[in-house]
Amino acid sequence: MTGIDFDFLFRLDDLLRSSRRTARPRLVPLAAALALLFCLIRATAEAQALGELKGMVQDPTGSGVPNARLKLQNRSTSEESAAAADGTGQFEFTGLPLGHYILKVKAQGFEEAEVPVSVHADPGRPIQVRLEVAEDATQVDVTARLHSAPSAQDNLDAIPIDRGWLQNLPVKERDPLAVASLFTDPATARIGGPKIIVDGVESDGLDLPVSAIKTININQNPYSAEWARPGKGRLEVTTRKGSSRHYGGLLMYTLDNWRLDARDAFAPSRPPKQHGVWEGQLDGPAWKNVKFFIAGQYFVHQNSYAVTAQTPDALIMTNYGAPVRRTNLLGRLDFRPSPTTKFIFRYKFRDVSQRNQGVRGFNLPERAFDIFKREHQLYLSYLSTLSPAFLNELRLKVVHNSDEDYSRTDEPAIVVPGAFSGGGAQASLRLRENGGELADVATYIRGNHTMRFGAGLRPRIFSTYDAANFGGTFKFSSLASFTEGLPEVFTINQGNPQVYYHRQEFYSFFQDEVRLGSNLSVLMGLRYELQSNISHYNNFAPRLAFAYAPGGRRTVLRGGAGIFYNRQPPEMQEQTLLHDGRHLREVVISHAGFPSP
Missing domain, CATH: 2.60.40.10 (Immunoglobulins)
Structure with a gap:
């Protein structure tokens, strides 16, 4: 614009100078008209710009x-x-x-x-x-949306459990699920409990330090097509991020000692139980545009159980210790290289040791077995704001799990109902899982439409060694038959206890919330799921929800419906392969000899 304006003025100036030497009286009105026209053109161009x-x-x-x-x-x-x-x-x-x-x-x-x-x-x-709520916020000012249509994705009876609840409630063993599970649908207990979603990715458990959790939401957007479970069938967990302004830390210790407990009625004395939980965190800015958050929890449970059993020799009444140790670690980095992009790196570690398990009631100490669990998880999220109306998030999770169970002795198990159970626990399990999830989810806003769509893939590879009852189990009808050495039945598993299998789970979804006027919004969605080990492909799950505010908008009517599929757990595929007639076989001998069948 500047170059064109200057060139035009230069030519006009030349024209005026030349006009003085030729036809000056006739060109003065023409020059004035051209100058006026130029001003009008310039003003119009500036207004249009x-x-x-x-x-x-x-x-x-x-x-x-x-x-x-x-x-x-x-x-x-x-x-x-x-x-x-x-x-x-x-x-x-x-x-x-x-x-x-x-x-x-x-x-x-x-x-x-x-x-x-x-x-x-x-x-x-x-x-x-x-905007995102600040980690160190003590006061947040918001206003009710009185002048906009109620959202079908909002649910006023949703239950948000924030960090204040988790830190201050007297939760047993500092388990965050102890509070959140109270508000879920009890029917989920029959399908493995509520589905846990951590930072937008499904997880098998909530093994996190309490100080690492920002919020747990229950029944939020109940009919969303993004999730496989309805609102009260899932827990949406958001982990904390570090502060970008200052450094902060926390160290706490919780103790529960047996001297404050009552005595078990079946125990001769109070068992020396003790629960101790160490927990700490550290967060703050790491370097430019990067902030970190680290949290850890170490749980020691010196538990003890009462054993009350009748053997041929004597009545046994004793306390038997079963210590449990659990370590949970979480580290998170938030990196924002530009105003439109953000990276989140997160690592989680879990280690569980449970010793002398299974000893209680009629089970003698020789029936003890140990459990060891370990998990490594790496999470990456890439959030990109392509425009004020388009947001895209790419999520990647990689997981390695191991689970091992060992009996303290390999001796055959002895079961005498109503009297005692002795011998080995016949537990021998080694499970390895390598897997993860790759998902891409986008949000697009256009006019009265808020669209959300995406897809994900969960590959999982399993290796299982299950040699349970490879030493055999003698079952007696009574204590007298045990004294006589006459077992009712002897069972033993034989064969190859090692199986390998894999599976892929795929899902995709699309949903659109439409605001129809100032008092009505409708959410329509469709989800599709697929499991590679199941030859059933008609797994379409439509979802519908609405929110209507009649009259003075003081009352909002909400409703919805949807189809939800429950995925087949890996244990079903594992047991199908182990008992396919080629790997394991169970031998049952009636009235077998004892101790040699």
């Missing part, structure tokens, strides 16, 4: 954030414009030169956000800037 930017600042739930402070920086000239959101989170910038900008948003109790935006000549649709 300006645009505006409108939008709304929202909290993680979609509610408006009032009084947020905004700065708009031009990428080319670095010029800045400032504005503030109103009481409902709405903001507006006017008179902006066309081009590309960086929008910076600050609000009390929220993390600062930077979003790339573009200003065009034609007014675009309002943008939405969603």
